[in-house]
Amino acid sequence: MAVKSRRPTVPITEIEHSAFCRTEDKLPAKPLAEEMAVNVRWQQIPPEYLHYTAEELDQRIGEARGKLGTSVTILGHHYQREEVIKYADFQGDSFLLSREAANRPDADYIIFCGVHFMAETACILAAPHQKVILPNITAGCSMADMAPMDDVEDAWADLQEVLGPGGIVPVTYMNSIAGIKALCGRNGGAVCTSSNARAVLEWAFTQGERVLFMPDQHLGRNMALELGVSLDEMVIWNPFRQLGGNTPEQLRGAKMVLWQGHCAVHTRFTVGQIEAARALHPDINVVVHPECPMETVQAADMVGSTEYIREKVNSAPPGSKWAIGTEVSLVNRLAINNPDKTVFCLDPVTCPCSTMYRIHPAYVLWMLDGLLEGKVNNEITVPEDIKRESLIALERMLSLT
Numbered sequence: 001m002a003v004k005s006r007r008p009t010v011p012i013t014e015i016e017h018s019a020f021c022r023t024e025d026k027l028p029a030k031p032l033a034e035e036m037a038v039n040v041r042w043q044q045i046p047p048e049y050l051h052y053t054a055e056e057l058d059q060r061i062g063e064a065r066g067k068l069g070t071s072v073t074i075l076g077h078h079y080q081r082e083e084v085i086k087y088a089d090f091q092g093d094s095f096l097l098s099r100e101a102a103n104r105p106d107a108d109y110i111i112f113c114g115v116h117f118m119a120e121t122a123c124i125l126a127a128p129h130q131k132v133i134l135p136n137i138t139a140g141c142s143m144a145d146m147a148p149m150d151d152v153e154d155a156w157a158d159l160q161e162v163l164g165p166g167g168i169v170p171v172t173y174m175n176s177i178a179g180i181k182a183l184c185g186r187n188g189g190a191v192c193t194s195s196n197a198r199a200v201l202e203w204a205f206t207q208g209e210r211v212l213f214m215p216d217q218h219l220g221r222n223m224a225l226e227l228g229v230s231l232d233e234m235v236i237w238n239p240f241r242q243l244g245g246n247t248p249e250q251l252r253g254a255k256m257v258l259w260q261g262h263c264a265v266h267t268r269f270t271v272g273q274i275e276a277a278r279a280l281h282p283d284i285n286v287v288v289h290p291e292c293p294m295e296t297v298q299a300a301d302m303v304g305s306t307e308y309i310r311e312k313v314n315s316a317p318p319g320s321k322w323a324i325g326t327e328v329s330l331v332n333r334l335a336i337n338n339p340d341k342t343v344f345c346l347d348p349v350t351c352p353c354s355t356m357y358r359i360h361p362a363y364v365l366w367m368l369d370g371l372l373e374g375k376v377n378n379e380i381t382v383p384e385d386i387k388r389e390s391l392i393a394l395e396r397m398l399s400l401t
Contacts, residue, residue: 185392288325
């Protein structure tokens with residue numbers, strides 16, 4: 001058995017998360033120097049970018065984009081702040097954006113306004129001549145950070161020893177590092193998104209008796225319950241305990257081995273918040289993301305991915321009311337785009353995704369200015385062997401959905 005000598009750590013993004021929480025809906029961008037003043041650990045940037053006003057950034061970004069033309073495509077994830085996503089040529093969830101990068105062969109440079117694992121996936125799917133750029137290299141993902149490669153490799157070795165070859169099928173959520181996607185690719189597993197996790201799990205159970213689901217325990221649990229797997233047939237894998245804190249017998253009796261990871265944003269949504277929304281608006285529609293805890297998902301009216309939530313709200317009749325359990329930047333955008341409906345975030349203390357929030361317009365301008373000078377700052381690369389094996393897992397997913 002693999003013996004753990006590493007000590008558990010809390011990702012810095014978990015600590016930083018509360019720095020930008022507010023009790024009001026609006027969270028306007030400030031000059032970068034002011035945002036950095038709360039002691040966030042963001043990438044250092046040339047000092048001239050620290051004090052630009054929103055108006056100055058807007059003008060300079062527009063001028064730079066005009067000079068670069070179609071050689072640059074900017075992609076923006078739904079969780080990006082309004083001041084950043086307005087520059088995006090295409091908006092979407094992580095996988096839609098990565099596919100969009102591959103569909104833009106005329107663009108030599110892809111500026112991905114999202115987080116690190118998304119830029120990695122775009123790199124895997126992009127054409128060989130394309131360079132993928134992440135505006136702030138410290139824009140990671142606390143959930144992805146909860147499943148580092150060493151821990152996952154140790155866990156996989158332990159599971160092979162206990163269950164034997166073919167005893168468990170690895171499935172990883174898109175929100176994971178490329179190395180884990182590659183592990184799934186070379187071991188008969190697949191990647192999934194929040195919109196197709198159920199279909200991928202259904203397939204995985206045709207390939208083996210058990211599934212190792214990484215890194216978000218809540219998404220794995222919620223989708224397994226939909227497939228009829230009972231809670232008694234699920235175990236948590238704690239990477240800092242021997243055999244993940246389980247006995248060999250517990251692992252053999254399990255159908256789902258859930259990695260002990262979570263999303264700092266979606267675990268904030270509670271049954272109490274749903275009850276409060278219904279008390280205030282008896283005719284409310286409650287829709288939450290499947291990264292929310294099981295109790296919250298079961299109390300909601302609907303559960304689905306960011307694309308599902310957008311479609312539901314955008315197509316809803318005028319006058320309808322929506323309480324939404326997902327990242328506040330998306331919720332605010334839905335409220336702005338649907339003025340004939342009541343749309344609000346379930347959590348009265350609105351907390352943006354702290355790592356998505358690390359993408360500030362000043363970083364976008366820095367990337368564009370670098371390209372004008374012939375420099376590529378913050379290029380994201382993936383080793384060829386990891387890219388090849390990750391692509392196998394991604395293509396398995398695509399073949400199922």
